[in-house]
Amino acid sequence: MSTQKAQKLDVLTKIFLNLVDRLVSFEHDNPELGKLAVRIVTYLATRGEALPEDKIASALGIEGSEVRKVLHTLFKYALIEVEKEAVDPERGRYENRLKVSPEFVRRITASRVRMVIDVLKECLQELASTAYYVCPTCYRRYTMDEAYDLNFKCPRDDTPLVQPDHSIEVEFLTDVIKKLQDYAAQLSKPGK
Numbered sequence: 750m751s752t753q754k755a756q757k758l759d760v761l762t763k764i765f766l767n768l769v770d771r772l773v774s775f776e777h778d779n780p781e782l783g784k785l786a787v788r789i790v791t792y793l794a795t796r797g798e799a800l801p802e803d804k805i806a807s808a809l810g811i812e813g814s815e816v817r818k819v820l821h822t823l824f825k826y827a828l829i830e831v832e833k834e835a836v837d838p839e840r841g842r843y844e845n846r847l848k849v850s851p852e853f854v855r856r857i858t859a860s861r862v863r864m865v866i867d868v869l870k871e872c873l874q875e876l877a878s879t880a881y882y883v884c885p886t887c888y889r890r891y892t893m894d895e896a897y898d899l900n901f902k903c904p905r906d907d908t909p910l911v912q913p914d915h916s917i918e919v920e921f922l923t924d925v926i927k928k929l930q931d932y933a934a935q936l937s938k939p940g941k
């Protein structure tokens with residue numbers, strides 16, 4: 750039954766689950782916990798309602814302590830929504846309920862896409878400002894200053910240094926960044 754449900758997940762949720770898997774596995778240096786996190790988030794995403802911790806644990810047949818460990822990491826990386834539900838308002842008793850809504854998934858994915866865009870922009874800037882030289886024989890890189898000092902010759906093999914042409918990469922990266930920006934903008938549109 751769970752595989753049937755998993756198939757119904759859309760692409761965004763799959764991207765989101767991939768992120769959940771990687772972050773939780775990395776945090777605990779334990780791929781099993783990553784898989785557990787994926788099960789929990791998949792369950793919440795398909796249920797589409799806010800559920801308390803113990804219900805999640807019993808529905809999935811997982812130890813409460815394991816669920817708590819995973820939820821803690823999901824909180825830490827803001828990969829889960831929390832709703833405070835009044836259980837007994839007169840005595841001030843509240844219960845945290847966990848949720849993974851499509852809206853939330855979209856928002857998190859959009860912010861991740863923007864992070865990728867930032868990294869790509871940095872790469873682009875570095876490429877565009879090609880302030881280094883390279884030896885075509887040993888592929889060693891030299892800064893502009895070093896190249897001047899070396900009289901534009903590699904000290905290892907005496908090959909004349911060249912300045913690499915990155916116009917193709919720059920064009921490619923610019924295009925990818927543009928596409929990702931469009932994608933992020935589309936994800937950020939409300940009510941889609």
Ligand SMILES: [Zn+2]
Nearest residue numbers: 884887903906
């Ligand atoms: Zn060289």
